[in-house]
Amino acid sequence: MKRVGKIALVFAAAMLVASPAMAAKKIRWKLAMTWSSTLTPLASPAPKLAKMVSEMTGGNFEIRVEGSEKHKAPLGILDMVKGGQYEMGHTASYYWKGKDITSVFFTTVPFGMTSAEQNAWLYYDEGMVLQQKTYDKFNVYSFPGGNTSVQMGGWFRKEIKSVDDLKGLKMRIPGLAGEVFAKLGVNVTNIPPGELYTALDRGTIDALEWVGPGMDIKMGFHKVAPFYYAGWHEPASDMQFLINKREFDKLPVEYQTALNTAMKAVSADMYSENFDASARAWAKMKEEFPNIKVKIFPQDVLKAMKAATDEVMEGYAAENADFKEVYDSQKAYMAKAREWTKMSTQYYLQTSEMVAE
Ligand code: CA
Numbered sequence: 001m002k003r004v005g006k007i008a009l010v011f012a013a014a015m016l017v018a019s020p021a022m023a024a025k026k027i028r029w030k031l032a033m034t035w036s037s038t039l040t041p042l043a044s045p046a047p048k049l050a051k052m053v054s055e056m057t058g059g060n061f062e063i064r065v066e067g068s069e070k071h072k073a074p075l076g077i078l079d080m081v082k083g084g085q086y087e088m089g090h091t092a093s094y095y096w097k098g099k100d101i102t103s104v105f106f107t108t109v110p111f112g113m114t115s116a117e118q119n120a121w122l123y124y125d126e127g128m129v130l131q132q133k134t135y136d137k138f139n140v141y142s143f144p145g146g147n148t149s150v151q152m153g154g155w156f157r158k159e160i161k162s163v164d165d166l167k168g169l170k171m172r173i174p175g176l177a178g179e180v181f182a183k184l185g186v187n188v189t190n191i192p193p194g195e196l197y198t199a200l201d202r203g204t205i206d207a208l209e210w211v212g213p214g215m216d217i218k219m220g221f222h223k224v225a226p227f228y229y230a231g232w233h234e235p236a237s238d239m240q241f242l243i244n245k246r247e248f249d250k251l252p253v254e255y256q257t258a259l260n261t262a263m264k265a266v267s268a269d270m271y272s273e274n275f276d277a278s279a280r281a282w283a284k285m286k287e288e289f290p291n292i293k294v295k296i297f298p299q300d301v302l303k304a305m306k307a308a309t310d311e312v313m314e315g316y317a318a319e320n321a322d323f324k325e326v327y328d329s330q331k332a333y334m335a336k337a338r339e340w341t342k343m344s345t346q347y348y349l350q351t352s353e354m355v356a357e
Pocket of ligand 1: 211234
């Protein structure tokens, strides 16, 4: 008893010393999101992170989250975090394609990894190290910030039956996939999100890709373009937390751990939130608009897309050693991981189908 009492006393004394030191460290940060504050689930991780970090630090580390409606620079996040106007950002790596083409791998690439494969590559293979190598050039830290999993290939007003049907097709499809489609004769355009529905409705464009049912339903595309194609171009879109290096390095280690823990928690949470939103939205869409036809592109069209993707990727790899390093790492990981994905997920789904009512 006596000994336990003594240990308790020493422990209590240590707490007395530790507590005021922790309480003294008040940190106030700002975080800018690419998304408007209402664009859930993309806009969900940052406010949840801020709440968690505040609670984990007894209110000492506060992060004020600003949506694009406030800072008006949705595609300026990397510059603003690098410059220190914001200590943190929530965005997607492939928006920095024009600054560094290697950034695309940390969101998703056409015919690339599934979200399970990509998470494993990031957290347990070379992914995070290669990601940081890329972002060291900007003097910021980059962390995964939620994943949409596979995105749908988009809404088309007409069915795509052959490669010829892609020629002259006017489509909104950004990023590497846009480059791939351009090679196949698609007239790739970029239109602000707010104008997309009208453009599709009036025939200014013939097709567009957005995300998946959970986010697409709010845009109303299903009301004007009945063909909903399965994805190929964004199999596992990861969001991204960016942090100014100087500011992160200055944090007490317990605050760094709180931030790291919260980032990982809200990333996993966004995946679940988006999955749930898509499952619900699809059930509703299918019931209200029974004419929607879910399609997989014909095999010859897919083969043409794959060949064009390889050409685009190998073109970048030939001229950029950093790009090649990440491309090779993802290819090597996929060669192992895809086998397991098939044996586990795909075969399980086949197994379930065999006993489906
Ligand atoms: Ca998309």
